[in-house]
Amino acid sequence: MVLIGVGLIVIGFALRFNPLVVVTLSALITGLIGGMPLVKLITQFGEAFTMNRYMSILIITLPVIGLLERNGLQKQSAILVSKFKKATVGRIIIFYLAIRELAAALGLNSIGGHPQTVRPLIAPMAEGAAKAKYGDVPEEEKENIRAHAAAADNIGLFFGEDIFVAVGGILLMKGFFDQNGIHTDPILMALWGIPTALFVFFVHSIRLILLDRRLDKKYGSPVKKGEDAQ
Amino acid sequence: MIFSVEWFYVVMGVIGLCCSLYTFIDKTNSRRLTSGLFYFIYALTLLFGKVIPPFYIGLMVIAMVFIVACGGLKKGRDDVPSEKTIEKSRSRLGNWLFFPAVLIPILTVIVAKLLVNVKLGGKALLDPSNPTLVALGLACVIAIIAAMCLTRSTPKTAVRESRRLIETIGWAIVLPQLLATLGVIFTQAGVGTVITQVINHIIPAHSLFAVVFVFCIGMALFTMIMGNAFAAFPIMAAGIAIPLLIRQFDANPNQIAAISMFAGYCGTLMTPMAANFNIVPTALLNLKDPNHVIRVQIPTALLTLAFNICLMYFLA
Known part of the structure; x- marks a missing residue:
């Protein structure tokens, strides 16, 4: 029932x-x-x-992000990225995925997050890279790029954090097994998380490289653009 | 303790309260009174959560949901300054604009790691119940001040900007908290036990692969329903992992624990119930489809889930 x-x-x-x-x-x-x-x-x-009020902690980040956006933070992120000629949408997001996952594995969960990092920095950077490479892309494509930036934040965090020994998830499981009289070791639990953590990074990076390829095909790589100009 | 979590709820409440005042007077919003009321009530629950008896908090939340159900929550004016004004301050500030944004994670880490056990006059500096949250709160307060100094803005501008962002997020801002509430009610009503009974009924206990398969898929599915792998783990572990995998098939509990939690996280990537991760960002990033982030995550989640099943099977 x-x-x-x-x-x-x-x-x-x-x-x-x-x-x-x-x-x-x-x-x-x-x-x-x-x-x-x-x-x-x-x-x-x-x-x-x-x-569960702590779930809404993002409110406290809003004044900072709002003020910075009002003064051009998102544009500045895009400009910073356009200076790197090799930056592509996929590479920027892979780079962020790597940082996010590694930081979480070291227990630094608070590096990153949607309101404080993805919205003001990573999403504009990825969009900026697309703009530098392909010129203006349609709104749906921009939305898709932003969604990918958000996804990388989640994936990096989830599969990084359980490699850190003192994280809530590991401690919860240890406590649970203890109650049931089963001996476990938090360090081994964290270590056995590594294969999956590597796998997810590998798979998701490939998907991001494929995203780059698809964008290249659809909106023309810079080389092609040069040829067209001639 | 010197800095308690409650302080930052008060800061959040004050921010929300000020924002709601701007919503009340926003003439461009066709539902400004009910929208303002929504944020006003929410701010009160944050601000006075500890003082108001829970029964009345419950009624207040139901009132908020009622406003949303009647279509009373609308987004008002998006008062961003002109392109020219933004460009002017952007070219003045340049990369300094990153400073307050980067300050948040760096200060959070420093405060949370270095000051966690510091005591001043016999009192803990940070609330021991949740030092990371307190560290984040402190870092944000400092970053707010830094951002105001850097951009030469008044607190009034800071509040107006917060209002713009809060209205962009809209009802989704309450969803994570409300889902956590649902989780508590589910647990008390015994939803978990019922699900375990159903699973135990259908599981073929003699085949290792079938048990691993049902366990991992069950972790993912149950996480999708509850929105949280932590809620799924004790139930699935008590129902399947301990009696079957560990006791009957003699699997290594460390491996089971690590892999099962990740199987749960694959579920988290695929569910709107994990609103903080999947729904709030779509609002923050102005995506038309509230499931866009989930759509992007599903292929990775399914592949990883399959990998987890194979890994657990071969290790066990």
């Missing part, structure tokens, strides 16, 4: 209803089906909402 809430989420997201509404309804309905009285349910709902 409590799976109705899960079903609501899946259907709600699939039909593209507003997620806030879907999530709230699912929480309330699941709670009621699970036998919680309404007042207690709303109390728990409010309590959990307050407990």
